[in-house]
Amino acid sequence: MIPYGRQEITAADIAAVTAVLDSDFLTQGPAIPRFEQAIADYCGAAHGVAVNSATSALHIACLALDLGPGDWLWTTPNTFVASANCGRYCGAAVDFVDIDPDTYNLSPRALAAKLEVAAASGRLPKILVPIHFAGQPCDLEAIAALGQRYGFRIIEDASHAIGGRYRGEAIGNCRYSDITVFSFHPVKIITTGEGGLATTNDPALAERMARLRSHGITRDPAGMRRAAEGPWYYQQIELGFNYRITDIQAALGQSQLQRVDDYVARRQRLAARYDRGLADLPLRLPYRDPAHQSALHLYPIQVPGDRGRVFAALRAAGIGVNVHYIPVHTQPDYARFGFKHGDFPQAEAYYANAISLPLFPTMTEAEQDRVMAELAAALA
Numbered sequence: 356m357i358p359y360g361r362q363e364i365t366a367a368d369i370a371a372v373t374a375v376l377d378s379d380f381l382t383q384g385p386a387i388p389r390f391e392q393a394i395a396d397y398c399g400a401a402h403g404v405a406v407n408s409a410t411s412a413l414h415i416a417c418l419a420l421d422l423g424p425g426d427w428l429w430t431t432p433n434t435f436v437a438s439a440n441c442g443r444y445c446g447a448a449v450d451f452v453d454i455d456p457d458t459y460n461l462s463p464r465a466l467a468a469k470l471e472v473a474a475a476s477g478r479l480p481k482i483l484v485p486i487h488f489a490g491q492p493c494d495l496e497a498i499a500a501l502g503q504r505y506g507f508r509i510i511e512d513a514s515h516a517i518g519g520r521y522r523g524e525a526i527g528n529c530r531y532s533d534i535t536v537f538s539f540h541p542v543k544i545i546t547t548g549e550g551g552l553a554t555t556n557d558p559a560l561a562e563r564m565a566r567l568r569s570h571g572i573t574r575d576p577a578g579m580r581r582a583a584e585g586p587w588y589y590q591q592i593e594l595g596f597n598y599r600i601t602d603i604q605a606a607l608g609q610s611q612l613q614r615v616d617d618y619v620a621r622r623q624r625l626a627a628r629y630d631r632g633l634a635d636l637p638l639r640l641p642y643r644d645p646a647h648q649s650a651l652h653l654y655p656i657q658v659p660g661d662r663g664r665v666f667a668a669l670r671a672a673g674i675g676v677n678v679h680y681i682p683v684h685t686q687p688d689y690a691r692f693g694f695k696h697g698d699f700p701q702a703e704a705y706y707a708n709a710i711s712l713p714l715f716p717t718m719t720e721a722e723q724d725r726v727m728a729e730l731a732a733a734l735a
């Protein structure tokens with residue numbers, strides 16, 4: 356089976372991990388701040404807070420922005436459930452904004468229309484979570500302008516997008532947002548096994564997220580609510596979690612980060628090869644805006660007719676295709692909020708014909724030729 360995504364682990368990665376295993380600290384050691392600084396520097400952000408998954412990063416990002424009961428979080432239905440669930444973890448209500456049918460990203464036009472209605476009924480969102488779907492940057496400037504006008508905060512879900520660029524600037528620099536979240540799951544651009552990281556330019560948000568990832572505890576006398584009783588002293592300031600990443604994972608991530616630009620370049624070469632090889636088939640190929648740089652986490656195509664049949668034929672032929680995404684509002688656990696099929700027609704129409712073709716940096720041209728030949732056969 357040719358998988359839809361796959362990590363690459365090099366001898367340098369293994370050496371970085373074994374060095375940590377031989378060191379004094381497996382967790383809460385020096386590899387974590389080093390990794391955080393390296394990602395922040397790569398993105399051009401002031402701070403990085405590493406955690407055990409992007410899901411955890413989304414949760415503490417929402418808490419740091421004071422999301423709670425009575426608040427609304429909006430996101431796109433064309434995403435993984437975690438982008439919406441983070442609002443529910445905080446007791447907030449979740450709603451969705453339909454996608455742009457060309458980019459598959461959250462539509463700024465649909466957002467503007469929905470905000471106007473929400474303003475009239477006093478139900479404006481506190482937080483918006485736009486996704487850089489497939490690694491293609493969403494329209495950050497337009498979204499940020501609406502954020503200014505309506506007063507919501509922005510968390511970029513950049514789980515697909517490390518190595519991507521918006522108008523030449525790295526995704527994650529938070530020029531248009533409060534916080535950006537990355538995932539380091541093995542199918543994403545770079546990996547730590549499980550892992551995630553939040554970047555921000557706001558030192559108070561960084562400090563709060565760092566505290567929330569570790570039980571809401573501080574050991575810094577400056578952050579304590581009453582005087583330290585001694586050098587052993589720590590204080591729980593608020594209810595936090597154990598969302599810590601390990602030094603083992605951080606070392607792997609730092610080693611992987613050295614290759615992020617190379618990975619994105621390889622993904623782009625493979626995607627361009629798909630573009631050429633599939634041009635004559637009756638497909639819609641993925642959108643890319645030349646003003647930006649997609650990290651190309653996914654290569655999502657739209658197939659005509661019976662998507663299920665094409666999908667089954669490809670899987671039977673050993674091609675590990677996948678589908679991104681089942682619209683979140685159609686999940687059974689979201690029916691309790693009154694969402695139903697038909698609520699977000701663009702996301703549903705996109706999903707109905709979507710297939711993600713295998714794409715990963717170590718994919719060979721021979722593997723890719725096999726994918727294209729099987730796809731042509733399945734469509735014939």
Ligand SMILES: *Cc1c(COP(=O)(O)O)cnc(C)c1O
Pocket residue numbers: 407408409410411434435437438486512514515537538539540549550551
């Ligand atoms: C993978 C992914 C997540 C969750 O990442 P984890 O690190 O597995 O928690 C969240 N949002 C999107 C868009 C993703 O693709």
